[in-house]
Amino acid sequence: MDKQESKQAKDTEQLILEAAIKEFSTKGFDGARTSTIAAAAGVTHAMLHYYFRTKEKLFERIFKDKIRYIINMVISPMVEASGSIKERIRTGIEKHFDFLLANKELPIFFITTINSRPEAYKEVINEFSTNAHNRICALQKELDKACENGEIGSVRADQLIGDIASLNVFPFLAYPMLMAATGHSDFDTYMEMRKIEIVEIIMKRIS
Amino acid sequence: MDKQESKQAKDTEQLILEAAIKEFSTKGFDGARTSTIAAAAGVTHAMLHYYFRTKEKLFERIFKDKIRYIINMVISPMVEASGSIKERIRTGIEKHFDFLLANKELPIFFITTINSRPEAYKEVINEFSTNAHNRICALQKELDKACENGEIGSVRADQLIGDIASLNVFPFLAYPMLMAATGHSDFDTYMEMRKIEIVEIIMKRIS
DNA sequence: TTTTGCGCTAACAATATTGTTAAACGATAT
């Protein structure tokens, strides 16, 4: 009990943060209302300003947290995979897809934010470009080697990343339309089928 | 000159519409400002209300126009293609991708709108589900027939549509991140490469 | 020429939304 300096300070801050994440994720920065966030957190909206000064700063805090979260959860673990190149790509896709299943709101949050906020855009560019470029070069070398061994066909690493990102992320951005168009009604079932299909199409691509 | 009933009525309405399309496309409904739209159109913001009553109605008008536009430009022409099933799929993909190149802002406009506005969501569902479902069933029959002939491998039509939609549309939603991550700097060059890669991966998928 | 109607302007009104402040409260230390 030595950490509990004040009544429930961290508690309130956390409540606001959690409510804010939901609000910003579903409605975007412009659509989000600080009063709605406060109400959802069960506090007066003055508290939101007390803890985070402005709507702007509250949003930035959340956005940067999410970037770090993605980098830790998705990009970093890619390195630690083992097995043949084919197997590593397969499990990489599956891990990424499972991550998205556990964070359904992340894609739409990022896409809307980056499109409506130039600062956020630059933030992401800086964070991603340094981090990702080296890894793609490394992947390219591995692919080339595997190609020479006859394990796989010739593939460009940057295009393969584009393929996987597109196939994995898009369903989470557009599942209402995709499901309506293809006559599916259950989200989980549809996503399970997508996952299998995506692994299939990528495996055929690199064969 | 018999159509020109008043000074330049249609002109003003059109100016507002065009300015509104730009504003709504880049900033979404919540981020868009009626005063900004009016300023961009070079009219007082009272005119916007005079012609369209409310921001809401102006947006709905544009949104419904866009839905019809997509259905006319993308979904309908799919039927009129000719040649082998493989060739029809290839040209279908290319036509769709070219349409997106000529309407870069459409994907982000739709995704943000559908996510933040339940009414718009239902609008699209109704428009798409009836229109698309029959076509997918027809495509499935064709695919099955081609599979029996040994032209192609076994594929589910709904999953193939999911693949193509994902691969074609996602780059237009996420090109800032994709290009930064893969080290590309020119949009047109990148998209040209994506187009080739997408055709390649789908052709391998159905082989 | 007068009237009518439409497009238009400028000012106003109403409301929503973010942000601020003075004071109260409650726990802890002195």
Place this chain on the structure above:
DNA sequence: ATATCGTTTAACAATATTGTTAGCGCAAAA
């Protein structure tokens, strides 16, 4: 008990944003 400090509240302030209205001007019709 009193002082102190971080937290909280309620009311207020400032501004942004949408929407309205009364009236002007001009062109076509009477």
